[in-house]
Amino acid sequence: MSFDLPINVERDLERYAQAEHITPAEAVVKFVQSGLKSSKRKAKRQITEADLETLRQNLPIFAFMEKLPDDVVEGMQAASRQFRAERFTPRG
Amino acid sequence: MRKDLPRVVKVLIDTSTFFDVWNAPKHLESVWAQNTLANLLLYQVAHPTLTVSSFTVFEHLDGLYRQRREVEAAEFVANVVPTLEVIYPDLQINDLASKIHAALRVNGKIIGIGDIFIAASAITANCPLVNANTKHFERIRGLGFPLTIENWRDA
Numbered sequence: 001m002s003f004d005l006p007i008n009v010e011r012d013l014e015r016y017a018q019a020e021h022i023t024p025a026e027a028v029v030k031f032v033q034s035g036l037k038s039s040k041r042k043a044k045r046q047i048t049e050a051d052l053e054t055l056r057q058n059l060p061i062f063a064f065m066e067k068l069p070d071d072v073v074e075g076m077q078a079a080s081r082q083f084r085a086e087r088f089t090p091r092g
Numbered sequence: 093m094r095k096d097l098p099r100v101v102k103v104l105i106d107t108s109t110f111f112d113v114w115n116a117p118k119h120l121e122s123v124w125a126q127n128t129l130a131n132l133l134l135y136q137v138a139h140p141t142l143t144v145s146s147f148t149v150f151e152h153l154d155g156l157y158r159q160r161r162e163v164e165a166a167e168f169v170a171n172v173v174p175t176l177e178v179i180y181p182d183l184q185i186n187d188l189a190s191k192i193h194a195a196l197r198v199n200g201k202i203i204g205i206g207d208i209f210i211a212a213s214a215i216t217a218n219c220p221l222v223n224a225n226t227k228h229f230e231r232i233r234g235l236g237f238p239l240t241i242e243n244w245r246d247a
Contacts, residue, residue: 047129058136060175065114076155077111084204
């Protein structure tokens with residue numbers, strides 16, 4: 001495999017390789033391995049249907065939200081994001 | 093200390109984490125979804141009443157009203173809100189929110205007013221703030237306000 005890297009990434013890799021006294025190719029391999037490792041992060045635990053039932057039973061807000069259609073929940077989330085992005089505007 | 097012991101410290105759960113919870117069952121193959129639900133499961137053992145800001149209640153209702161879901165909004169008010177511990181912005185929270193807003197403005201780091209009041213509510217209640225998008229809240233902490241931030245997406 002061969003890849004073309006953006007020039008700024010190439011410079012960063014060369015600087016890193018010099019600092020670590022390794023070749024640029026070794027620096028590339030190191031970064032790819034580190035990226036792959038972080039993408040395989042393990043979850044804290046495996047959630048089961050029994051866990052979801054526990055949340056339904058114990059938390060009325062969970063049961064309420066679960067009953068809503070997906071598009072309504074998406075609309076609520078979009079509204080929330082819009083609200084959080086609002087700033088005070090100068091009086092006209 | 094065992095990692096799976098129920099959490100004792102009360103937290104204020106922000107809206108972004110709630111939406112992670114609502115979306116997580118559809119994304120159980122994702123680490124963020126598994127972690128968010130696992131953290132909630134552990135937390136609710138010690139704290140069956142979830143603590144939220146009144147802004148989170150507002151945002152859920154606003155989202156329902158925008159979609160003309162008046163029936164669901166009424167159900168939320170009547171049956172869901174009473175099961176939550178809701179922190180409303182009293183004078184102490186208003187005072188702190190004003191200080192945070194002024195500091196952010198002076199330092200050119202202004203964020204949304206909702207975030208400011210939620211942070212002020214968490215600090216006043218002495219609760220860590222659980223949030224899935226911590227970037228804005230880091231600005232508040234960066235200015236020296238004693239805000240503790242948690243992200244339940246992390247294990």
